[in-house]
Every structure is written in C-alpha cells, then in structure tokens.
Amino acid sequence: MERLLSFESDHLRATELRLGLPGSDKPSVRPKNNKRASSEISQESKSNSCASNAGNDDERDSAPPAKVQVVGWPPIRSYRKNTLQVQAKTSESELCRGMYVKVSMDGAPYLRKIDLKVYTCYPELLNALENMFQLTIGKYSEREGYNGSDYAPTYEDKDGDWMLVGDVPWGMFITTCKRLRIMRGSEAKGLACV
Amino acid sequence: MRQDLTVQQMSEDDDRSPPLDLRCGAAPSINRARNCSGEAVSGSGSSTSSSIPASVPVTVTEYQSQYPDQVLEIVLENVLQFLTSRRDRNAASLVCKSWWRAEALTRSELFIGNCYAVSPDRARGRFRRVRSVVLKGKPRFADFNLMPPDWGAHFGPWVCVLANAYPWLEKVYLKRMSITDDDLALLAESFSGFKELTLVCCEGFGTCGLAFIASKCRQLRVLDLIETEVTDDEVDWISLFPEGETCLESLIFDCVDCAINFEALEKLVARSPFLRKLRLNRHVSIRQLYRLMVRAPQLTHLGTGKYGPSEVAQRQGDTEPDYIAAFAACKSLVCLSGFREITPDYLSAIYPVCANLTSLNFSYATITADQLKPVICNCHKLQIFWVGVPCVIDYQCFEEIWVLKLILAVIMQALDSICDEGLQAVAATCKELRELRVFPMNAQEDVEGPVSEVGLQAISEGCRKLQSILYFCQRMTNAAVIAMSSNCLELEVFRLCIMGRHRPDHATGEPMDEGFGAIVRNCRKLTRLAVSGLLTDRAFGYIGKYGKLIRTLSVAFAGDSDMGLKYVLEGCPKLQKLEIRDSPFGDAALRSGLHHYYNMRFLWMSSCRLTRQGCQEIAQAMPRLVVEVIRSDDEEETDNYVETLYMYRSLEGPRHDAPKFVTILR
Numbered sequence: 001m002e003r004l005l006s007f008e009s010d011h012l013r014a015t016e017l018r019l020g021l022p023g024s025d026k027p028s029v030r031p032k033n034n035k036r037a038s039s040e041i042s043q044e045s046k047s048n049s050c051a052s053n054a055g056n057d058d059e060r061d062s063a064p065p066a067k068v069q070v071v072g073w074p075p076i077r078s079y080r081k082n083t084l085q086v087q088a089k090t091s092e093s094e095l096c097r098g099m100y101v102k103v104s105m106d107g108a109p110y111l112r113k114i115d116l117k118v119y120t121c122y123p124e125l126l127n128a129l130e131n132m133f134q135l136t137i138g139k140y141s142e143r144e145g146y147n148g149s150d151y152a153p154t155y156e157d158k159d160g161d162w163m164l165v166g167d168v169p170w171g172m173f174i175t176t177c178k179r180l181r182i183m184r185g186s187e188a189k190g191l192a193c194v
Numbered sequence: 195m196r197q198d199l200t201v202q203q204m205s206e207d208d209d210r211s212p213p214l215d216l217r218c219g220a221a222p223s224i225n226r227a228r229n230c231s232g233e234a235v236s237g238s239g240s241s242t243s244s245s246i247p248a249s250v251p252v253t254v255t256e257y258q259s260q261y262p263d264q265v266l267e268i269v270l271e272n273v274l275q276f277l278t279s280r281r282d283r284n285a286a287s288l289v290c291k292s293w294w295r296a297e298a299l300t301r302s303e304l305f306i307g308n309c310y311a312v313s314p315d316r317a318r319g320r321f322r323r324v325r326s327v328v329l330k331g332k333p334r335f336a337d338f339n340l341m342p343p344d345w346g347a348h349f350g351p352w353v354c355v356l357a358n359a360y361p362w363l364e365k366v367y368l369k370r371m372s373i374t375d376d377d378l379a380l381l382a383e384s385f386s387g388f389k390e391l392t393l394v395c396c397e398g399f400g401t402c403g404l405a406f407i408a409s410k411c412r413q414l415r416v417l418d419l420i421e422t423e424v425t426d427d428e429v430d431w432i433s434l435f436p437e438g439e440t441c442l443e444s445l446i447f448d449c450v451d452c453a454i455n456f457e458a459l460e461k462l463v464a465r466s467p468f469l470r471k472l473r474l475n476r477h478v479s480i481r482q483l484y485r486l487m488v489r490a491p492q493l494t495h496l497g498t499g500k501y502g503p504s505e506v507a508q509r510q511g512d513t514e515p516d517y518i519a520a521f522a523a524c525k526s527l528v529c530l531s532g533f534r535e536i537t538p539d540y541l542s543a544i545y546p547v548c549a550n551l552t553s554l555n556f557s558y559a560t561i562t563a564d565q566l567k568p569v570i571c572n573c574h575k576l577q578i579f580w581v582g583v584p585c586v587i588d589y590q591c592f593e594e595i596w597v598l599k600l601i602l603a604v605i606m607q608a609l610d611s612i613c614d615e616g617l618q619a620v621a622a623t624c625k626e627l628r629e630l631r632v633f634p635m636n637a638q639e640d641v642e643g644p645v646s647e648v649g650l651q652a653i654s655e656g657c658r659k660l661q662s663i664l665y666f667c668q669r670m671t672n673a674a675v676i677a678m679s680s681n682c683l684e685l686e687v688f689r690l691c692i693m694g695r696h697r698p699d700h701a702t703g704e705p706m707d708e709g710f711g712a713i714v715r716n717c718r719k720l721t722r723l724a725v726s727g728l729l730t731d732r733a734f735g736y737i738g739k740y741g742k743l744i745r746t747l748s749v750a751f752a753g754d755s756d757m758g759l760k761y762v763l764e765g766c767p768k769l770q771k772l773e774i775r776d777s778p779f780g781d782a783a784l785r786s787g788l789h790h791y792y793n794m795r796f797l798w799m800s801s802c803r804l805t806r807q808g809c810q811e812i813a814q815a816m817p818r819l820v821v822e823v824i825r826s827d828d829e830e831e832t833d834n835y836v837e838t839l840y841m842y843r844s845l846e847g848p849r850h851d852a853p854k855f856v857t858i859l860r
Contacts, residue, residue: 072338072775073750074666074693076633077395079421079449083558084582084635086476087535 105182140166314355326365349373357384365390378403382410390416400425409434418446426452433458444471473497479504484515495529502537517543531555548572557582563616576624580631617649621656629662647674654678662687669700675709679716689724698728711736724748734758738765746771756783763787773798781808796842804836813859821859
C-alpha cells in the first residue's frame, strides 16, 4: 500500500502543473544583480534575516520564497480583504458544500440524510425519497396534498413550522427547508385540509 | 521654504500696528463687522461674501489718528477671506507680521497633515476662527499591519481643545485617527451648529458613538464613514436621528458591518429631502434598496448594500420589484458603488443609469468580464472606475486529479485574456476616464492573475485623459509601462503593484527600471508614484533625475544599495511623504536627506538596513524632527537593526503618549 502511495505521489509530482510563470521556478531566469533586501521571510524570523543579510550581499534564494505570506503584502487594506473573504466564503459554501438535510420517516428506526442540491425539482426529490425508503408517495395536488398515498412528505422551514412539500416554488423550498419528515398519510390529512 | 519653524521667533513688537489683543479691545465693533463668526455669516468657510457694513468706515476714522494701518488690515482681512487654498494662505502668511495676523484671523479651514506636528493648543493659539478641521494621524503603511495597534493618533486631546476654542465648528474630517465613543460624545455636545463628520480609515469607537452624533447633531448634513472600523455595540443609531425633516445630504455607512433597523432607515430617508448621497452596508438587501430608491429618486451617489436577495424567504406571491424602473427614476445618479455579495442576474437593472455615470465602483463585485462588458459599454461618461478582478478558481480540491489540473491550466490561460478583455472594453468605451483602480480579489502572490500588461496597454491606448491609476497585477512588462507613459501624459498618480516581489519584466527578464523611468520622464505632472517589481538603483536614479514634482513615493522590495535612496532624497525637491519597506537602504542613505527632512511631512522606513546609531545621528542633527523607532509589539530590542523608523517634523518635540514599543531617539 505504501509503495502504491509513494508511486502515486511521485507520479503526481512528475505531472504536477504549476500555474506560475513559465520558468519562474528556475533561478537562471533572475538577473545576476539581484540583491535581495532584508526580510523575505515571515515575521517570526525577521530579526534573524536582517542580521544574516547584512554581510551577505550575494545571498540569493535558489527558488522564489515559498507560499509564506509576508506581512502587509500585497498592500491591500484589511477592510477590503475581509469584505472579499466574507463574500468568498458565502459563495464557496453555496457552491462547494451540499445542502444536506435530515429525513425522518415515521416508524423508521433511524434517520437518513439527502443533499437537496442534487435535485432540481420536486418529482426528482420525491422519486429519491421513494427509493430511499421503499415507499410510494403519490402525486401532489394543491387542493388535496398527497391524498391517496400512504405517506406525505413534509418539511420544517426556517420559522420552525411544518409545511407540506410542494406548496412553494422549488427555489424557495431549498433555501428554507431545514429538515424533512415523511408523515403517515393519516396524520398528514390534517395538513392538507388547511 | 523657511527652515526655521518656531512661532516664538516671530517677534511681537511691531511698529506698524498695535498688538492684536489691544486692537481687538479698542475696536470691538470693527471686529464684529468683519469677522466670520457663526451667526453673522451664512454659508461656510472663508468664501463668504460679507461686505463691510456702512458703519465701519465711520468707526475707523475715529481711530485713524492712532492706528493708520488699520484700514489696510481690514481690507486685507476681507480680501484674504476669499483665499481658500491653504498653500496660498501659507504663502500669504509669510509676507510680514500683519499679513500673518490677518491670515490667521481669516483662516476657517484648518488642515493638519500630521496630528503630531503641532499641538492642539498651538493650533488654537494661532487660528481663532476655525470652522472646519482636517486631521490626519497614522502613516499609510499602518493600514497594512506594519504598525502595532495603539500606536497613537488619538483624537481625544484634539476634541477637548476644539470644543473650547471653536464652539461654532461645523466640519471635522479625520483620517487614520484613533477615536473613542467619548470623543464622539464630546463632539456632539460641544458644537451646536455641527454639520459634517467624515471619518476615513479610523477606528476605536462603535455604534454607541454614532448614536451620540445622530441624536445630538441636529444640523447634521454629512455623516460619512469610509473604510472605518466600527464595533457593533448593538445600538440602534439609525433611529436616533431627529424627528421631522432632517438636513441630511450624505449618509455613508457601508463599512459599518452591523445590522441596522431598516424601518428606521426607510423613515429617515423619507424625511430627508436633501439627501443626495447614500451608501448602504451589506445588511441591506436589494429588495430593501428598492424601497429606499423609490423614496429618494433625487440621489446622486448610491452605494448598494448586498446586491442580491436577503436570506429571509419571500412570501409566496410576492413579485420581484421593478428594479429597472427604480434605477431609471434616479435621473441624477452619477456615482454607483457597493454591489457586495452580488447576484449577477440583477446587474441589468442598472443599465438605465450607465449613460450618466461618472463614477462606478465594482471593486467588491465578484463578476466575470462577460457580466461587466454590457454595463461598461454604456458608460461613455465614466471618469472614475474601480474594479476587482476575480481570482482564479481554487483548484485545490482537484489536487489528486491531474487530468483536471491540465484542463484547468488551459482554462486559466483563457481567463487571463478574458479579464484583460474586461479592461479592453473599458478602454474602448470610457474615453473620459480619469481614475482607474484595479484590485485583486485574491490577494496572494503565487496565484496566476487575470490581468497583465495587456490590460494596461489597452487602457493606455484608450483612455488618454487618465490622471490616476492604481493597478495590481501579477506580471508586467516594461513595454506596457512605457506605452502608458507616452500615451497618458496627464498622469498625476501612477501606482503599479506587481504582486510578485522582485518580479522582472516577464517578457525580457530585465528589471522594471526602464518602465518606471519612462513614467517619470514623460509624465510631467506626476506627483505620486508607487513602484514595484524588480528594480535596481538605476530606477531610483531616474526618479531623482526626472521626478521633480513628486510629493509621495512608495517603495517596497526594491533597490540595490544606499545609492537608490540617495538619488531620491537629493533629486526630488518636492518630496513630502516617503514610505519604504524591505529595501536595502542604510544609514549613509539616511544621512543624505538631512537637507530635506524639514520639508517633508514624514519618512517611513521598515525592514531596511538602518541601525540605531544611524537614526540617532539624525535625531541629534535635527532637533525639530521626531525620530521614532518602532518595534513589533512582542519583540524586544535584540540586535542593532531598526525594524521601523518613522520620523516627522514637529514643533512639539517628542510626544507624551508614545506606547512602550516606540522609542523616540534624541
């Protein structure tokens, strides 16, 4: 197993595509009179680098300084950085992470979880639920809910209320749904009447 | 310029006119007639058009035998009231004693570029009738975490003195100052006619302080908070504005990152008929923005909040408001900004206003070039444009999958040109562009950036009236910079930040010396310059030789030896602000500026090659210079090298509020 891993990592390194400038890793690109200033290194070793560079004008790094971030560089105000970070996080979390919600079914011993992002409309979701729990849910009608089936899918919204799945547009549903519960048809009748 | 700055050396005894206080005591009616005190004169500043009332000449003749020069003084004071530029006023005050006095009496806007250069008492002692104060505190590099917190620049001592000295004060503008809630409370209580508060890059207070301002400043016209840190004290400051019609003309609070009471804000906007500028924070959704816009179609400057729906689900049946109509109704809109957390679908709503826009700030909007282009193509009148360039996709999740990496590499090459494409669209349409700022969305060094020399070249060819540019990029060529230098001859501000440190011209491998050299040589109006990339002493030679009008110079990771700094200090006579970091300049270079430091506002040098002795020499040679050696908060002084030198001219000597990590050398 280890051999495989090391082979893979070698393989990866060999095929690694760095997205820097062509030749930016190679010291030969740099002109000869490149005398570095003092601290290239992070804040912790600032004083060390000052002293060591003082008498060593020919010091040249063999590779560009690694991904250590230098304090205050590039010169962007933290206000701007923070604002963009907040935005990046929210959009990242929306794009990358799934929208997993718990699904409980009356009578089942344990809960399941599904990713709502995977589906684009109600029929897909209901189909998935039917497959997962081996049951039939039937057709949704505005007037009668899921009348005619043993089970009715319900969900808890952001306000904590239990709603019937299908009443609101899909887009609104996935942003407000916190968890799902598949109710027995007999219990669900109450909801449909409201 | 005079080397001697001491006020005391100007002698009080003067044959031509009696001392000021005696004259004031003897002829109070004259003073009242021609002064610019609060009630008598409407409007602001020294540009009042109050004429001398008829009674004055009569009064003057009574005293004519005693003070023959009094007429001259009165005339002078009235003429000087029309002089608004502080540089002109400084010059006028140097003519002779009576001009100095007259100028001091009539200066209504006090500008203090370094709050430690002069004490509040001294300022108050000279200028008796100030209506507006501008105060600047920390040096600019403090914005980039190069200075430990609590360094200073406290507004407290100033507001105390101002409260006593100028009860008629109307305007306060603070930049990089440290302000407390108590300071704001004192300000709100002390000035009954207070009209304008502008805080730029300040910190130290919260919504509590804002509450004082909102509730007590009944004449408030302007409350502008720009890139200022405001802590959330959970105070509903918006609802504390006075009931009834307000005088509000400008309300800018996009940096106040706290939830606000939207209903109160809506009511405030509804009862502010003079409101022209409104910039919201990200807690205001686009739906709420709509409600505000329909109440304030007279707006000229609008900063949207979150340019997308809020997280709260809308009620079923609620239709989307007609955003396009709302924007179309704002016929006076010339400045748009905000667009945080943008949902690009809504971008088309702003099309109706594009043709009138002179200023557009998209620097917080994460949009693609394709989403930008339809907007920009209509902005023919645009003069100011700020844009953030989206970063490349974070591909770390694909690390193991090298095939995908390969595909991404291809895509990113394409992205490179797409984002330059956005700038090309700007260059094609915005012929009136004066100011351009291109920020990176992903501020790291090693990420491949989507703008390059192609974008810069395009801008230089398309926007010939460009006066100011701030351009972040990963790579650059001398050719593109040279092209800009010969195409954009109106340039006054050229700030190029090649984010990779020591990066040479990526096409030729040469240093960026020739590019910056061309800028200083060709752009005859250049007053501000920021350099980057691989630079040798030669670049500084050019700056010293040609940069005769440069007032502000920013240097980072550049130069080879002391000669670089010497060229600049010896060659640039107008240099006022010099900030340097991580460059190999040492004591000898520092010494070469002795003839000039009194003419400068400040010098900042961090992580260079200065020793304590070297800085000490300067401190001893120049008594009117405050030489601060700043070390990192937690580090003790270990070796001989000075981590940060910050020195500035001052009439007051070493300040008394220096924290322990600051050593003032003498």
